[in-house]
Amino acid sequence: MSGEQTVPxxxxxxxxxxxxLEEAILRAAADELLxxxxxxxxxxxxxxxxxxxxxxxxxxxxxxxxxxxxxxxxLVKAQTQPPDTGxxxxxxxxLLRRINCDQASPTGEILRSLLAGVGDEPELLAELQxxxxxxxSATWLTVLGRxxxxxxxxxxxxxxxxxxxxxxxxxxxxxxxxxxRIPDTVITEIVDEVYLPLxxxxxxx
Amino acid sequence: MSGEQTVPxxxxxxxxxxxxLEEAILRAAADELLxxxxxxxxxxxxxxxxxxxxxxxxxxxxxxxxxxxxxxxxLVKAQTQPPDTGxxxxxxxxLLRRINCDQASPTGEILRSLLAGVGDEPELLAELQxxxxxxxSATWLTVLGRxxxxxxxxxxxxxxxxxxxxxxxxxxxxxxxxxxRIPDTVITEIVDEVYLPLxxxxxxx
DNA sequence: TCGCTAAGGTACGAAACGTACCCTAAGTTC
DNA sequence: GAACTTAGGGTACGTTTCGTACCTTAGCGA
Numbered sequence: 001m002s003g004e005q006t007v008p009x010x011x012x013x014x015x016x017x018x019x020x021l022e023e024a025i026l027r028a029a030a031d032e033l034l035x036x037x038x039x040x041x042x043x044x045x046x047x048x049x050x051x052x053x054x055x056x057x058x059x060x061x062x063x064x065x066x067x068x069x070x071x072x073x074x075l076v077k078a079q080t081q082p083p084d085t086g087x088x089x090x091x092x093x094x095l096l097r098r099i100n101c102d103q104a105s106p107t108g109e110i111l112r113s114l115l116a117g118v119g120d121e122p123e124l125l126a127e128l129q130x131x132x133x134x135x136x137s138a139t140w141l142t143v144l145g146r147x148x149x150x151x152x153x154x155x156x157x158x159x160x161x162x163x164x165x166x167x168x169x170x171x172x173x174x175x176x177x178x179x180x181r182i183p184d185t186v187i188t189e190i191v192d193e194v195y196l197p198l199x200x201x202x203x204x205x
Numbered sequence: 206m207s208g209e210q211t212v213p214x215x216x217x218x219x220x221x222x223x224x225x226l227e228e229a230i231l232r233a234a235a236d237e238l239l240x241x242x243x244x245x246x247x248x249x250x251x252x253x254x255x256x257x258x259x260x261x262x263x264x265x266x267x268x269x270x271x272x273x274x275x276x277x278x279x280l281v282k283a284q285t286q287p288p289d290t291g292x293x294x295x296x297x298x299x300l301l302r303r304i305n306c307d308q309a310s311p312t313g314e315i316l317r318s319l320l321a322g323v324g325d326e327p328e329l330l331a332e333l334q335x336x337x338x339x340x341x342s343a344t345w346l347t348v349l350g351r352x353x354x355x356x357x358x359x360x361x362x363x364x365x366x367x368x369x370x371x372x373x374x375x376x377x378x379x380x381x382x383x384x385x386r387i388p389d390t391v392i393t394e395i396v397d398e399v400y401l402p403l404x405x406x407x408x409x410x
Numbered sequence: 411t412c413g414c415t416a417a418g419g420t421a422c423g424a425a426a427c428g429t430a431c432c433c434t435a436a437g438t439t440c
Numbered sequence: 441g442a443a444c445t446t447a448g449g450g451t452a453c454g455t456t457t458c459g460t461a462c463c464t465t466a467g468c469g470a
Contacts, residue, residue: 056447056449112320115320161395176334194366201403219466220417222467261417263460414467423459427455431451433448
C-alpha cells in the first residue's frame with residue numbers, strides 16, 4: 001500500500017502530467033485491487049487515492065474494466081524467470097509455489113472478478129490471458145525443455161497444452177474454490193498425481 | 206425463450222402464488238441469462254418479464270447473485286447420465302461434446318460472469334461449483350470405473366483430481382478463451398494429448 | 411365471513427459509471 | 441519572455457441499478 005499520492009511537501013499546486021500521473025493512477029488502482037478487489041475498484045476512489053480526478057483516468061482508459069486489467073497487469077508482472085533446480089519435479093513445484101505465493105493472495109478473487117468484468121471485450125480478455133495464463137507458456141516449455149535434455153521427459157511432451165496442465169489445474173483451484181491461497185498438499189497432488197504421470201507416462205505409455 | 210409470463214387470457218387480476226410464481230421468476234431469470242448474460246440480469250427486467258415485481262423476488266433470493274446462480278442451475282441441470290460407448294475414448298469424447306453442445310453456448314460467458322458475481326459468498330460459489338464442476342465428478346468416476354473394469358485403465362486412475370482433468374481443461378478454455386463453443390479439435394486434443402496419455406500412461410509408467 | 415399472508419405498485423435512497431463544463435497549471439513555440 | 445496549446449483539477453450532473461419501504465389488494469384457510 002503506497003498510501004495517498006498527493007505530493008505531501010508541496011503546498012502550492014505542483015501538477016503531475018503524462019507518465020508520472022499515469023504511474024500514480026496505476027499504483028492507486030493496484031492498491032485498491034489489493035485492498036478491496038475488483039468490485040471495490042471505484043473510479044472515484046482511485047482518483048481520490050491517486051490525488052487526481054476521474055477525468056485523468058478516463059482520458060487514459062475507456063472504462064473501469066480496462067483500468068482494472070491494466071492495474072492487474074502491474075500486480076502480476078515481473079517473475080518470469082524459470083527456476084532451475086535440476087529436476088523436473090523440483091522446477092514444477094517451484095513454479096507452482098511461486099505463483100501461489102507471489103500472485104495468489106490477491107489473484108484468486110481479483111482474477112475471478114476481472115474475468116467477469118471484462119465481459120464481452122475480447123481485447124481485455126486476451127490481455128488478462130497473456131498476463132496470467134499462457135504468458136507462462138514459454139516458461140513451462142523452458143522448464144520442460146531442460147527436462148527433455150536431461151532425459152526426464154520425452155520430446156513429445158513439449159506441447160503447449162501438455163506443458164501448462166499444472167498451471168491450468170492450479171488456476172482452476174483459484175477460480176472454483178474461491179480460496180486466496182491453495183494448500184501445498186493440493187500443489188503436490190497436482191504435480192505427483194497428474195503432471196508428472198502425464199509427462200513421464202508419455203515416455204513409456 | 207418462454208416470453209412474458211403474465212397469464213394472457215385472463216383480464217382480471219389472477220394472482221399467482223408460491224411455487225407457481227417462483228417457477229415463473231426462475232424461468233424469466235434463466236431467459237434473461239440466455240439473452241443478455243449475467244450483466245443483463247436486472248432485477249427490474251426479471252420482475253417485468255415474470256409479470257411480477259421486485260418484492261416477490263427479494264422475498265425469495267437475498268440479492269442478484271443468488272438469483273443468478275439459481276437461474277443458472279436451471280439452465281445446466283439435467284444431463285448427468287454418463288455415456289457408455291464401449292471405449293474410454295468414446296465415453297470421454299461424448300462427455301466433453303455433450304457439455305460443449307448442451308451447456309456451452311450460454312455457459313462460457315455466463316459462468317464467467319457468475320463466478321465474479323458471487324464474489325465473496327462461498328455458499329453461492331459452492332453451489333455453482335457443484336452445478337458445473339464436480340457435480341460431474343461422479344459421472345467421470347463412473348466412466349473411468351467402466352474403463353478399469355474393461356482393463357483400459359489402472360485402478361489408480363480412479364482419483365477425483367485425475368478423473369476430472371479433461372473437464373477442468375475444457376472449462377479452462379471457456380473461462381480464458383471467452384468462446385461460447387470450443388472447436389472440436391480442441392476437444393480431441395485434450396483427450397488425445399492429455400487425458401488418455403495421463404490415464405493410460407499410469408498403467409505402464 | 412373474516413383475517414392473514416403474500417403479491418402488486420410505486421416511490422425512494424444510495425452507489426457508481428461515464429460525461430460535460432469551466433478553470434488553471436505546465437509545457438511549447440515564437 | 442509572452443502567447444498559445446495541452447492536459448490536469450474540481451465539480452456537478454444524468455443515468456442506471458441495486459436494495460428497501462410502504463401501502464393497497466387479492467387469494468386462501470379457519
